[in-house]
Amino acid sequence: MPSFVSMEPTTQYELRLAHRMSRLGTETAFEVLNKARALERQGKKIIHLEIGEPDFDTPANVIEAAVTALHKGWTHYGPSAGLPELRQAIAEEVSRTRAVECSSDEVVVVPGGKPIIFFTILSLIDAGDEVIYPNPGFPIYESMINYIGGKAIPIRLREERDFGLDVRELGSLINDRTKLIIINSPQNPTGGVLSKKDIHDIADAIGDRNILVLSDEIYSRLIFDGQHYSIMSVPGFKERTILLDGFSKTYAMTGWRMGYGVMRPDLATQITRLMTNSNSCTASFTQVAGIEALRGDQSSVDDMRNQFQERRDVFVAGLSKIKGFSCRMPKGAFYVFPNIQKTGWKSKRLADALLEEAGVACLSGTSFGDFGEGYLRFSVANSLENLKQALEQISDWTKRSPA
């Protein structure tokens, strides 16, 4: 292990971390990636199906816009809430796609989708406040709720409901301490998509209570079957919704770090204060490129989605033929979440074995919460050739491995 990551004490002074740091979780994908890279350094070949990012390049028109912006001097601080023209472009995009009138003062641009999760929880949740969140789900929800001292209340996503939730169960979890409900569609890690009916059922369960909904719609443009529907579109819910969306997945811009939240203006002002205190602003030239991403040619978005769909079809069909694996057809995002209970293996052990012995990196369902036991997550953001090769290696491994 290189010395810069050594946990050995290097000084006589004990590191006295704040207690809350012990409550901070993580995103296992990055740990598995590091482990896979270490195996590669030892000469092993690994097929990477662990990381949730498009393998495509950012569309050329967006890169061009950023380069031009740099040459034109977009290298300075900008307003904390984002460049007015980008906020306007986002407001128009959201008004069009969610069929609800949005204005630019409801938009806050931040470095990625993640800060909207962080800032929403930071600005709304006091110790003991309850936050309901999907499980299995994006691990940062649970991590941030715990970090802030809120009470994390999981709502189980059920395979038999195509990884939707049981609204009666949701209803039974809501009480006077519930301050925020997090929903995510299309969903990471299951690929589940909430239908218009599902969303209306969730809205009915919330009723007219003063509970806010953080609706994580970062995969809104990656839907294969059906149409995206936001709780923001439900009458009476716009004021209670914090919409999270961004550029990372839609435009293959994960490394650019740009996302946004759309919310009532009084909350937008508070989230902007957190931006001023943390990042000052999102990088100015990336925001100029963001305007081009939203307003320019969208054909690469459709092309990427079509390719993900083809890969999904091939991968699901292949996995379903492997002994012990069964797999629902994900309706969105770029993940496949097979049930592996019949292999007789626990998820984490199986994910480790597939990495070390089959040369395929994937994630244990438990990386997404306790209710992920019995599942694995594969990202199909890799070439068809590599996906087919991975299927072959997993299949060969299951034939020679102990049950």
Ligand SMILES: Cc1ncc(COP(=O)(O)O)c(C=O)c1O
């Ligand atoms: C459900 C979900 N929300 C938010 C994010 C964060 O996106 P970003 O990379 O833009 O911060 C991710 C990234 O994997 C995600 O899967």
